[in-house]
Amino acid sequence: MITIEHYLILSFIMFALGVAGVLTRRNALILLMSVELMLNAANLALLAFARFTGDQTGHILALFVMTVAAAEAAVGLALVLALFRKRGTVNVDEINSLKG
Amino acid sequence: MWESVFFWIFSVAAVALGVLVITFRNPVHSAMALIGNLFCVAALFALLDAHFLAAIQVLVYAGAIMVLFMFVIMLLNLKPDELGPARQNAAKITGGVLLGWIAIRLIMGFSGSGMEGAPEIDQNFGTIESTGRLIFNQYLLPFEVASVLLLAAILGSVSIAKKKLW
Numbered sequence: 001m002i003t004i005e006h007y008l009i010l011s012f013i014m015f016a017l018g019v020a021g022v023l024t025r026r027n028a029l030i031l032l033m034s035v036e037l038m039l040n041a042a043n044l045a046l047l048a049f050a051r052f053t054g055d056q057t058g059h060i061l062a063l064f065v066m067t068v069a070a071a072e073a074a075v076g077l078a079l080v081l082a083l084f085r086k087r088g089t090v091n092v093d094e095i096n097s098l099k100g
Numbered sequence: 101m102w103e104s105v106f107f108w109i110f111s112v113a114a115v116a117l118g119v120l121v122i123t124f125r126n127p128v129h130s131a132m133a134l135i136g137n138l139f140c141v142a143a144l145f146a147l148l149d150a151h152f153l154a155a156i157q158v159l160v161y162a163g164a165i166m167v168l169f170m171f172v173i174m175l176l177n178l179k180p181d182e183l184g185p186a187r188q189n190a191a192k193i194t195g196g197v198l199l200g201w202i203a204i205r206l207i208m209g210f211s212g213s214g215m216e217g218a219p220e221i222d223q224n225f226g227t228i229e230s231t232g233r234l235i236f237n238q239y240l241l242p243f244e245v246a247s248v249l250l251l252a253a254i255l256g257s258v259s260i261a262k263k264k265l266w
Contacts, residue, residue: 023198037121048148056226
């Protein structure tokens with residue numbers, strides 16, 4: 001029998017993987033992918049709550065999370081592209097000055 | 101019965117692929133693992149009776165966003181020596197311990213949700229029709245605001261990534 005706690009624990013584990021990715025990786029592209037992982041974990045929790053309370057409103061919020069994730073990925077990747085053009089690296093440790 | 105089987109298959113696969121996303125050195129491999137992870141999560145969405153969201157997950161995430169990632173990865177065309185120095189064992193161990201600690205804290209953070217099993221839901225739950233009814237009645241304004249956000253993101257990303265604006 002699968003209860004809501006199974007889904008929540010899975011969501012927590014995936015969120016923790018995303019946080020660990022953001023904190024330990026230094027490649028900007030993989031940082032963005034880790035953020036996607038975290039957003040997905042949040043969506044999973046939202047849908048689990050929607051299913052186990054029988055209230056469909058959570059689906060709408062998950063839909064908006066996906067919209068924001070798409071916008072975030074587009075702008076984030078454009079930033080990575082612009083940075084690479086300017087500095088020739090995607091290593092976030094080497095990107096350490098505000099002035100171009 | 102089958103619900104449990106599929107839950108365990110897809111959740112184990114999702115966690116394994118998630119680990120691969122953050123451990124692969126090459127961003128292309130990471131992106132491939134993330135696509136697999138997104139498919140597993142879409143399957144879990146379907147298990148949660150969110151049929152419309154499962155389809156959107158595959159179309160938007162695995163389809164559109166990951167193609168964008170692959171485009172950028174291949175446009176940058178990073179050489180192996182541009183991926184940065186290999187991580188030291190100390191960093192790997194620190195990352196592993198940190199991951200375990202965060203996961204344990206999160207799991208301990210909630211104790212007993214008090215929800216026993218899934219309630220009965222009507223036939224329409226999670227279909228395009230019921231989701232659409234919610235979006236276009238109760239949540240029409242947020243929906244329109246989301247379209248403005250997407251427009252801003254399009255214009256912003258084009259103007260950021262362009263070499264010369266004028």
